[in-house]
Amino acid sequence: MTVAMQTNLHPAWLPADAFRAIGSRRTVISATTSDSPLIDTVYAEVRAACYRFGGTVTRSSVDDDTDLMLRLTSEPGGLGDEGYSVGRADGITTVTADGPAGLLYGLFHLVRLGGSAFTGDPVTDDRATRTHRPAVRRRMLNHWDNVDVNPLMGQIERGYAGGSIFWRAGALTDDLDRLRTYARLLAATGINAITVNNVNVGRTEARLLTDRLDDVATIAAIFRAYGIALHLSVSFASPMVLGGPPTADPLDESVRAWWAATTARVYDAVPDFGGYVVKADSEGQPGPFAYGRSHADGANMLADALAPYGGVVHWRAFVYNHRQDWRDRSTDRARAAYDHFAPLDGQFHDNAILQVKYGPMDFQAREPVSPVIGAMPATRLAVELQVTQEYTGHQLHVCYLGPLWSEVLGFRFDGDGDGPFTGDAGSTVAGIAEHGGSLVAVSNVGDDPFWCGHPLAQANLYAFGRLAWEPAADPVVLLDEWISLTFPADTVDDPALVRGVLHAMMDGSWRTYERYTAPLGVGFMVRPADHYGPSVDGYEYTQWGTYHFADRDGVGVDRTRAAGTGFAGQYPKPWADVYESIADCPDELLLFFHHVPYGHVLRSGSTVIQHIYDTHFAGADEAATMREHWQRLADAGLDPALYARVADRLDEQVRSAREWRDQINTYFFRKSGVPDAHGRRIH
Numbered sequence: 189m190t191v192a193m194q195t196n197l198h199p200a201w202l203p204a205d206a207f208r209a210i211g212s213r214r215t216v217i218s219a220t221t222s223d224s225p226l227i228d229t230v231y232a233e234v235r236a237a238c239y240r241f242g243g244t245v246t247r248s249s250v251d252d253d254t255d256l257m258l259r260l261t262s263e264p265g266g267l268g269d270e271g272y273s274v275g276r277a278d279g280i281t282t283v284t285a286d287g288p289a290g291l292l293y294g295l296f297h298l299v300r301l302g303g304s305a306f307t308g309d310p311v312t313d314d315r316a317t318r319t320h321r322p323a324v325r326r327r328m329l330n331h332w333d334n335v336d337v338n339p340l341m342g343q344i345e346r347g348y349a350g351g352s353i354f355w356r357a358g359a360l361t362d363d364l365d366r367l368r369t370y371a372r373l374l375a376a377t378g379i380n381a382i383t384v385n386n387v388n389v390g391r392t393e394a395r396l397l398t399d400r401l402d403d404v405a406t407i408a409a410i411f412r413a414y415g416i417a418l419h420l421s422v423s424f425a426s427p428m429v430l431g432g433p434p435t436a437d438p439l440d441e442s443v444r445a446w447w448a449a450t451t452a453r454v455y456d457a458v459p460d461f462g463g464y465v466v467k468a469d470s471e472g473q474p475g476p477f478a479y480g481r482s483h484a485d486g487a488n489m490l491a492d493a494l495a496p497y498g499g500v501v502h503w504r505a506f507v508y509n510h511r512q513d514w515r516d517r518s519t520d521r522a523r524a525a526y527d528h529f530a531p532l533d534g535q536f537h538d539n540a541i542l543q544v545k546y547g548p549m550d551f552q553a554r555e556p557v558s559p560v561i562g563a564m565p566a567t568r569l570a571v572e573l574q575v576t577q578e579y580t581g582h583q584l585h586v587c588y589l590g591p592l593w594s595e596v597l598g599f600r601f602d603g604d605g606d607g608p609f610t611g612d613a614g615s616t617v618a619g620i621a622e623h624g625g626s627l628v629a630v631s632n633v634g635d636d637p638f639w640c641g642h643p644l645a646q647a648n649l650y651a652f653g654r655l656a657w658e659p660a661a662d663p664v665v666l667l668d669e670w671i672s673l674t675f676p677a678d679t680v681d682d683p684a685l686v687r688g689v690l691h692a693m694m695d696g697s698w699r700t701y702e703r704y705t706a707p708l709g710v711g712f713m714v715r716p717a718d719h720y721g722p723s724v725d726g727y728e729y730t731q732w733g734t735y736h737f738a739d740r741d742g743v744g745v746d747r748t749r750a751a752g753t754g755f756a757g758q759y760p761k762p763w764a765d766v767y768e769s770i771a772d773c774p775d776e777l778l779l780f781f782h783h784v785p786y787g788h789v790l791r792s793g794s795t796v797i798q799h800i801y802d803t804h805f806a807g808a809d810e811a812a813t814m815r816e817h818w819q820r821l822a823d824a825g826l827d828p829a830l831y832a833r834v835a836d837r838l839d840e841q842v843r844s845a846r847e848w849r850d851q852i853n854t855y856f857f858r859k860s861g862v863p864d865a866h867g868r869r870i871h
């Protein structure tokens with residue numbers, strides 16, 4: 189195989205220069221298995237780097253000139269399928285792995301180390317051997333790409349980076365090189381699973397399972413070379429849509445037989461197929477409720493069809509009433525997933541993984557962690573994050589999400605401190621996903637030359653993969669890693685300036701975004717449908733269950749057990765009590781759990797109304813400061829197209845942040861009548 193490098197595409201975190209250290213040395217690949225596509229990939233990667241930078245690579249044995257040895261053990265040494273160790277002795281850096289995937293991940297580890305992979309202790313030049321294994325078994329990206337262009341949602345639902353890289357107006361892309369390049373980028377972050385079609389499965393998309401299997405096999409072959417298993421989003425109603433039995437009842441024998449036979453054909457075409465992802469009884473998608481069956485019945489039927497081949501079904505827990513009457517105060521969307529799924533704990537088969545969004549609502553910039561994640565100890569869980577910036581600025585705004593995800597992954601249900609994640613998994617969200625589950629995220633990639641629309645949004649994709657491998661990693665360190673790889677020191681005029689500016693812009697950008705948008709965890713003050721820009725009452729009288737209940741006296745949703753919807757009671761202690769109490773509830777979630785008067789004094793000492801004014805003024809100012817930071821890079825030797833793209837988007841971010849500031853502040857000033865303590869202009 190050859191290593192795909194397309195010249196018209198931004199190389200993201202794998203520019204040619206990232207391989208300089210490896211490519212200028214003498215490498216030996218020692219692997220007794222010669223028929224693994226992953227070993228071929230490792231070889232091709234090193235060979236391409238050597239071709240460019242003058243080194244050599246052989247598949248023979250170590251000699252006096254060897255700098256780097258990539259070694260597959262003949263007997264498993266406890267590293268697992270994907271683990272590897274890296275050490276250095278006698279002038280040779282050695283990566284050891286038990287399996288081909290481990291060797292590939294070890295190679296990308298060296299890429300991250302750069303030149304330092306070939307230095308050791310200043311005296312001995314040795315480096316102690318360190319072992320690396322992924323924390324989570326499946327590290328998956330979901331693409332919400334439609335095969336046909338959807339009249340409402342386009343080629344990609346919630347996509348902000350152009351068209352799909354997989355599909356173009358009903359057909360498989362003819363740009364397969366781009367898929368290779370993408371697979372390579374993902375493997376370098378540690379991703380090992382992918383879906384290529386939307387969880388809202390249309391008629392054309394349903395056919396990927398049957399008469400369009402060739403397309404699936406073509407994509408799977410490309411991703412296989414980088415250790416990434418292909419999964420498909422499937423419709424629960426597939427039998428009915430695809431010419432099978434006239435029902436989708438999961439307990440009907442003809443339906444079960446249809447799924448078994450269909451799945452067998454999928455594995456004939458793609459022997460290492462990963463499995464199915466299902467959105468059922470959710471936002472209009474079909475599901476088991478139509479037959480009076482439970483979601484465990486539905487998931488288990490598919491799990492049984494996949495089990496003979498080692499496949500898994502990711503069954504989504506995003507089930508709620510999307511036709512709610514806003515007058516009905518007894519229904520709380522936040523409660524829905526727990527109410528539906530917690531009673532089913534223990535009923536899911538071993539290869540059925542319940543995929544739960546990180547928050548109880550829908551990927552808001554601030555939500556509490558979903559209580560479902562802590563309530564199902566006898567179920568394998570996948571935690572779903574969103575890299576695509578549906579509610580965080582559509583990849584027009586700089587919003588580095590690593591710190592948000594890190595907080596989520598480190599949240600401890602046993603409440604032993606909720607500070608930064610230290611790596612002691614215990615009952616953390618990450619720890620729960622580690623028990624045979626998955627970390628999943630919705631991708632932000634499209635056919636844009638910068639992959640993500642906003643070049644800096646690449647950092648989110650990178651950070652997701654890296655956090656899925658190592659949830660305890662510091663997101664700012666990961667950002668630094670991304671900066672080093674994406675803007676190699678040799679390719680920019682002033683690397684320290686570039687690094688400093690990017691950190692200044694990005695480290696705190698999620699909190700900046702939070703400041704100028706919906707306050708104190710209340711969420712959903714976005715424009716309905718497209719979810720961009722402010723519309724404070726846009727969702728207030730709709731069917732979607734996303735309300736803030738602002739009136740002249742106060743704002744927020746009472747989700748207490750004592751007087752509200754009872755959602756706070758879905759958490760174990762101490763969180764049930766912390767969230768129940770107005771005094772103890774963390775400020776950033778106050779309006780998610782409580783309806784309070786504008787004069788309520790926060791833990792920070794500020795009143796709610798003054799906090800709203802202060803954070804919105806500050807957030808919009810911070811967006812303007814980001815733009816000033818970027819302007820410092822005008823002559824830093826960056827790719828001019830990249831510089832211009834970011835500059836344009838920062839203009840929009842500054843405009844939009846002001847719009848948010850003014851609409852939110854004006855709305856609450858008009859509702860409350862309380863003036864800003866600092867006399868700033870509110871319209």
Ligand code: GCV
Nearest residue numbers: 332345346387388467506550
């Ligand atoms: C794929 C939100 C989005 C939908 C998305 C849904 C989901 O509601 O707005 O576009 O549908 O989440 O996660 O299934």
